[in-house]
Amino acid sequence: MIDCGLFQGDKELRLRNWNPLPVPPSSIQWLVLTHAHLDHVGYIPRLVKDGYHGKILATSATVDLAKLTLPDSGHLQEEDAAYANKIRSTKHSPALPLYTMEEAVKSLESFQAIDDSKSTDLSSHFSLRFFGAGHILGARSIEVTIRENGSTCTVLFSGDLGRYHQLIIREPSVPEAADYLLCESTYGDRLHPQDDYQARLAKIVETTASRGGSVVIPAFAIGRTQELLYVFRELIEQGEMHSVPVHVDSPMAIDVTDIYRRHHEDDNLDTAILESHGGKPFSPPNVHFDRTVQESKALNNLNIPSIIISASGMATGGRVLHHLAQRLPDHRNTILFVGFQGAGTRGRAIQSGAKFVKIYGTQVPIRAQIESIENLSGHADYGEILTWLGRRIKTAPRQTFITHGEPGPAQALREKITQQLKWNARVPAYLEKVTL
Numbered sequence: 001m002i003d004c005g006l007f008q009g010d011k012e013l014r015l016r017n018w019n020p021l022p023v024p025p026s027s028i029q030w031l032v033l034t035h036a037h038l039d040h041v042g043y044i045p046r047l048v049k050d051g052y053h054g055k056i057l058a059t060s061a062t063v064d065l066a067k068l069t070l071p072d073s074g075h076l077q078e079e080d081a082a083y084a085n086k087i088r089s090t091k092h093s094p095a096l097p098l099y100t101m102e103e104a105v106k107s108l109e110s111f112q113a114i115d116d117s118k119s120t121d122l123s124s125h126f127s128l129r130f131f132g133a134g135h136i137l138g139a140r141s142i143e144v145t146i147r148e149n150g151s152t153c154t155v156l157f158s159g160d161l162g163r164y165h166q167l168i169i170r171e172p173s174v175p176e177a178a179d180y181l182l183c184e185s186t187y188g189d190r191l192h193p194q195d196d197y198q199a200r201l202a203k204i205v206e207t208t209a210s211r212g213g214s215v216v217i218p219a220f221a222i223g224r225t226q227e228l229l230y231v232f233r234e235l236i237e238q239g240e241m242h243s244v245p246v247h248v249d250s251p252m253a254i255d256v257t258d259i260y261r262r263h264h265e266d267d268n269l270d271t272a273i274l275e276s277h278g279g280k281p282f283s284p285p286n287v288h289f290d291r292t293v294q295e296s297k298a299l300n301n302l303n304i305p306s307i308i309i310s311a312s313g314m315a316t317g318g319r320v321l322h323h324l325a326q327r328l329p330d331h332r333n334t335i336l337f338v339g340f341q342g343a344g345t346r347g348r349a350i351q352s353g354a355k356f357v358k359i360y361g362t363q364v365p366i367r368a369q370i371e372s373i374e375n376l377s378g379h380a381d382y383g384e385i386l387t388w389l390g391r392r393i394k395t396a397p398r399q400t401f402i403t404h405g406e407p408g409p410a411q412a413l414r415e416k417i418t419q420q421l422k423w424n425a426r427v428p429a430y431l432e433k434v435t436l
């Protein structure tokens, strides 16, 4: 099994988390992970609870990150169930969490970091090779080699693909060939703008500060927060931006930043920069890491222009909701989106120009300036995906399956791959079975 994530976004998708798996968890022998985002690992505690007892293999950075994300996810599941019971908004009484924090912690015992610099034999039939995916720390594409009845077949799982020319993480790499390919398509219908996003970022902060407002950035705790901290430090040090206070209001993002400081195996950073900052490239001059609830609440009284980076990245939960509820109604503030906003999320609604958004049961008016910077995305656009595919794979895979995208982007990428690379590509249906 490659990846074991939670469905996120629309309710119809989220309800799928409650469907039984198409195979009994106890029948699965190995689980291998591309990276630690919840849409790739968030179902693991339930899988273990329901009878999976094999190892869970991943890079050491992914293991470290999952140690943070899974217990936190269990905690959120418990909170959501408790809230549903309190307001009796559920037909199931009582509402139950998909898994608890305790069950999430227990599932971590099955994790095992592997040396991804060489091929790993799982058995005489299966072996694995990992390729840097450039998406977040520890992210890999996975090539599975299957040997059976004297013949060999390779299946390449792209995982989530990152961008080329990034600040922190090395760009994605790819093997020379694959018999079958599963390729993500998050941005399958879009190209990221080529503009100087750092200058735009500085301008957004300066303009907002000049009218006495603050910039609230809903940011994914893994990856985007660290990149923002890195860029703000550079902009301030180079005199491109005033040294406004930067608050990181997310215990998860703070812990993840520590992991980024510890793991250097995926680094694309200039080591001279690292050293001149005492190994702290993620600390702008006026940075505050607000870990406690008291520190977070104190931000409500912050009257000087500031930058508040807080999770979750699509404003579906977490501390950022408090900041949005407080700062959305004031036209002086700016809400800045720096990552993909899934359909059905609050983030997508705000980004799409809604006049009100519901937070904690209240309709909050949206008067703040709304901005989006796509260049900071952790996902390759279709041009970069085609580069990734075409750069080294010279022979068309027998079949390419387009996954991990909403229907529009998935079909758009399928057409691009069919037309430009002349490969056989299609979008599989949910729960479809394919014989290789």
Ligand SMILES: [Zn+2]
Pocket: 035, 037, 135, 160
């Ligand atoms: Zn991801």
